[in-house]
Amino acid sequence: xxxxxxxxxxxxxxxxxxxxxxxxxxxxxxxxxxxxxxxxxxxxxxxxxxxxxxxxxxxxxxxxxxxxxxxxxxxxxxxxxxxxxxxxxxxxxxxxxxxxxxxxxxxxxxxxxxxxxxxxxxxxxxxxxxxxxxxxxxxxxxxxxxxxxxxxxxxxxxxxxxxxxxxxxxxxxxxxxxxxxxxxxxxxxxxxxxxxxxxxx
Amino acid sequence: xxxxxxxxxxxxxxxxxxxxxxxxxxxxxxxxxxxxxxxxxxxxxxxxxxxxxxxxxxxxxxxxxxxxxxxxxxxxxxxxxxxxxxxxxxxxxxxxxxxxxxxxxxxxxxxxxxxxxxxxxxxxxxxxxxxxxxxxxxxxxxxxxxxxxxxxxxxxxxxxxxxxxxxxxxxxxxxxxxxxxxxxxxxxxxxxxxxxxxxxxxxxxxxxxxxxxxxxxxxxxxxxxxxxxxxxxxxxxxxxxxxxxx
Numbered sequence: 238x239x240x241x242x243x244x245x246x247x248x249x250x251x252x253x254x255x256x257x258x259x260x261x262x263x264x265x266x267x268x269x270x271x272x273x274x275x276x277x278x279x280x281x282x283x284x285x286x287x288x289x290x291x292x293x294x295x296x297x298x299x300x301x302x303x304x305x306x307x308x309x310x311x312x313x314x315x316x317x318x319x320x321x322x323x324x325x326x327x328x329x330x331x332x333x334x335x336x337x338x339x340x341x342x343x344x345x346x347x348x349x350x351x352x353x354x355x356x357x358x359x360x361x362x363x364x365x366x367x368x369x370x371x372x373x374x375x376x377x378x379x380x381x382x383x384x385x386x387x388x389x390x391x392x393x394x395x396x397x398x399x400x401x402x403x404x405x406x407x408x409x410x411x412x413x414x415x416x417x418x419x420x421x422x423x424x425x426x427x428x429x430x431x432x433x434x435x436x437x438x
Numbered sequence: 439x440x441x442x443x444x445x446x447x448x449x450x451x452x453x454x455x456x457x458x459x460x461x462x463x464x465x466x467x468x469x470x471x472x473x474x475x476x477x478x479x480x481x482x483x484x485x486x487x488x489x490x491x492x493x494x495x496x497x498x499x500x501x502x503x504x505x506x507x508x509x510x511x512x513x514x515x516x517x518x519x520x521x522x523x524x525x526x527x528x529x530x531x532x533x534x535x536x537x538x539x540x541x542x543x544x545x546x547x548x549x550x551x552x553x554x555x556x557x558x559x560x561x562x563x564x565x566x567x568x569x570x571x572x573x574x575x576x577x578x579x580x581x582x583x584x585x586x587x588x589x590x591x592x593x594x595x596x597x598x599x600x601x602x603x604x605x606x607x608x609x610x611x612x613x614x615x616x617x618x619x620x621x622x623x624x625x626x627x628x629x630x631x632x633x634x635x636x637x638x639x640x641x642x643x644x645x646x647x648x649x650x651x652x653x654x655x656x657x658x659x660x661x662x663x664x665x666x667x668x669x670x671x672x673x674x675x676x677x678x679x680x681x682x683x684x
Binding site: 260263264274275276277278279280281282283287288289290292294295296297298304306342345346347348349350351353354355357358359362373374377378379380408410415417418419420423 | 461464465470472475476478479480481482496500501502503504506507510517519520524525527528529531532533534551552554557562563564593619622624625626627628629662663664665666
């Protein structure tokens with residue numbers, strides 16, 4: 238009898254240890270910072286005063302308009318105040334040299350660095366960082382663009398290159414909306430400098 | 439008055455009450471912190487777009503498209519845009535043209551109706567965060583958004599609380615991730631090889647002539663070409679209220 242009771246007292250308190258561990262884990266998660274799970278439900282907000290104001294916000298839907306778009310489309314025949322309208326269509330090659338003219342930017346280090354940055358961001362997915370036309374998107378099945386180091390590309394004028402960047406060519410979309418005018422000229426400068434430093438293909 | 443048993447019971451009850459209140463308080467107070475309620479928010483998007491595929495490592499099957507290819511105006515405007523459907527169709531006009539997952543994208547493109555993406559990172563409306571200022575200071579996207587190029591579905595990685603903002607404004611050298619090649623941020627110098635654990639190089643603080651209200655400005659470089667944002671070395675961010683709440 239005596240022995241049995243002492244054995245019973247020394248039994249491992251499994252339930253309490255588990256409960257303690259669970260609490261420790263919970264507190265550890267709360268204090269520790271890293272939350273290992275993901276949630277599809279929007280964050281809980283205890284005091285959400287003025288968190289969501291009734292105003293027009295960029296790219297956020299609005300109940301004010303019937304089509305629920307807060308960002309309105311342009312009124313026909315207008316363009317944004319600081320916007321620059323590209324005057325030519327995709328096929329207007331004959332007007333290119335007379336209307337667009339020469340590259341206004343000097344070839345400085347800054348212009349070339351910017352051109353490289355923009356080229357590797359906006360052009361390299363298809364044309365590739367080395368301009369051979371073997372970008373990562375091409376490897377996934379997009380039509381391969383011609384090499385920018387080839388004879389044909391070297392023969393184009395600066396204005397012609399600028400026009401292709403702005404309005405597109407064949408499958409290539411125009412980048413006039415995504416690249417401001419001077420960014421496009423820096424890309425032209427960068428392509429020219431690469432063409433001069435690399436052998437003809 | 440009380441028997442010994444009652445006395446013991448009351449003492450026990452008092453201890454339990456204090457313990458329960460303490461636990462409930464701590465869970466309530468710290469458990470509803472943003473790092474619990476907001477971090478890990480991962481909404482299901484209408485189109486199962488994978489940043490891991492599009493921006494991921496090229497050696498690992500990703501395409502390595504830089505952040506700024508789609509989120510173009512982050513360096514010139516306060517709002518970093520979700521790209522319009524036409525950006526998707528730059529490539530998907532020729533790639534995976536039959537994929538049922540892209541049906542919504544094609545519909546949106548043909549009918550000129552925007553896709554209603556669910557927003558992951560949301561600040562309260564009384565806070566004005568300006569992307570362009572931070573991008574021009576060469577602060578990498580991942581400083582605030584985590585490594586999005588490794589996420590299949592984007593989730594919120596950082597707390598986005600005011601204290602978290604101020605931590606970095608006060609000690610930028612500890613928290614800033616310098617611009618990485620994958621983000622496409624312009625640093626003004628020739629693109630260098632990626633150094634994973636590089637620390638941000640801070641600019642020299644300009645001499646303060648007026649009361650600074652916690653704002654220590656760094657040298658602003660001269661504009662070289664009109665329309666091209668000049669990168670500027672990061673410094674200590676402003677700590678005055680009206681820097682963000684205006």
